[in-house]
C-alpha cells in the first residue's frame with residue numbers, strides 16, 4: 031500500500047486515567063508498524079476531568095479535548111477507545127456501538143455475565159470492529175508460547191499454573207476508588223487482573239470448562255476515601271474511611287475443555303511484585319513458562335531434543351521471528367526487548383489493521399464474555415463451595 035492510499039483513521043480516547051493513557055500511547059506509536067496500512071489522526075482525549083484530559087492530550091499529541099462522550103460520538107472520528115471505570119462500560123459501550131464507530135474497549139466490558147452477554151449480542155449485529163484490551167496476548171513471548179503449545183511442541187498439555195501478582199493495592203492508604211467496590215467494579219483481583227490471567231490461560235491452552243474451587247479473600251478491609259479527581263492507584267490522605275467490598279486475593283482450581291488442570295493465583299497485594307502475569311504449562315513432551323516481569327523471553331523444555339546428558343529447559347530471547355516484535359521494537363534485533371508498554375502499541379496496531387482490512391479482531395466481545403463466564407462461575411463456586419460448570423454459570427454477581 032502506498033503512502034497516499036493509506037486511509038487516515040481519526041481517533042478519540044474516552045477515559046484519560048491509567049488505561050486511557052496507555053491507549054493514547056498505543057495510538058501515538060501505532061505508525062511504527064512495518065507497512066502500517068493506515069495513518070492515524072489523534073483527535074480527542076475525552077474525560078469529564080478537563081484538566082486531566084488536557085494534560086494527557088498535550089503529552090501524547092492529541093489535537094483537542096472533550097468532556098462530553100456524546101459529543102465525541104457525534105463527531106467525525108472513525109474509532110474510539112473506551113477506558114472508563116467498569117460500572118460505566120455497559121452504558122457507554124452500548125452508546126458507542128449504536129453510533130456505528132469502531133471500538134476498542136478495556137476489559138471487562140461489563141461487571142456481570144449479563145452485561146457482557148448483552149454487549150456481545152449488540153456487537154454481533156454491528157458492522158464495526160469491536161475489540162477488547164487483552165493486552166498480554168500481544169507480548170511477543172506470550173504469543174510465541176501460545177503458538178508453540180498449539181503446534182504440539184510440548185506434546186499434550188495436562189497441567190498449568192497461571193498467576194497475576196500485582197502490588198497496586200498493597201498499601202492500605204491506597205484510595206477507596208471504584209476498584210474496591212464490588213458494585214462499581216464487578217470484582218476485585220478476580221476480575222481486575224484475573225481478566226488477563228484467565229484470558230492468558232484461554233489463549234495458551236483453551237477455554238475453561240469448570241471452576242472446581244474458588245477462594246476469595248479481602249485482606250485490607252478499610253481504605254481512605256479518595257479526593258475528587260483522583261485516578262489510578264494513588265494514596266489518599268483522607269481520614270474518612272470506607273469498606274472494601276471485593277477480593278484482594280483469589281485462588282482458583284479450574285479445568286479446561288481439553289482436560290488441562292490449572293491453578294490460578296491472583297493477588298493485588300503482592301508486596302514487592304508490581305506487575306507479574308505468568309503461565310507455566312506442562313505437557314506429555316515438555317513444558318513452557320513465561321513471566322511478564324521478564325517479558326522479552328520465555329522458557330521451553332522439549333523431550334524431542336532428547337539428550338539426557340545436556341538437555342534441559344532453555345531460555346529463548348524474543349526477536350523478529352516472534353509475533354508482533356518487528357512492529358513495536360525500536361530496533362529489528364533479538365534482545366532489544368519489548369515490555370508491557372509495547373503490548374499496548376501492538377494491540378492498537380492490530381485494532382487499526384482490522385479496521386482497514388475489514389477483518390474481525392481475535393480479542394472481541396465474545397472473548398470478553400467467555401472470560402466473564404469463568405469469573406461468574408468462580409463467584410458461584412466461592413459462594414457455594416461447590417464446583418461450577420462454566421456454561422451453566424449464571425450471572426452470580428449481585429450488582
Ligand SMILES: NC(=O)c1ccc[n+]([C@@H]2O[C@H](COP(=O)([O-])OP(=O)(O)OC[C@H]3O[C@@H](n4cnc5c(N)ncnc54)[C@H](O)[C@@H]3O)[C@@H](O)[C@H]2O)c1
Pocket residue numbers: 045046047048049050077078079082113114115116118136137138163164165207222260261262263
Ligand atoms: N489492560 C490493562 O492492563 C488495564 C490496566 C488498567 C486498567 N484497565 C481497565 O481500564 C478501565 C479504566 O481503568 P483505569 O485504571 O484507567 O481507571 P482510572 O480510575 O485511572 O481512570 C478512570 C477515568 O475515567 C474517568 N471517568 C469518567 N467518568 C467517570 C465517573 N463517572 N466516575 C469516575 N471516573 C470517571 C476519570 O476521570 C478517569 O480519568 C477499567 O475497566 C480497567 O479494568 C486495564
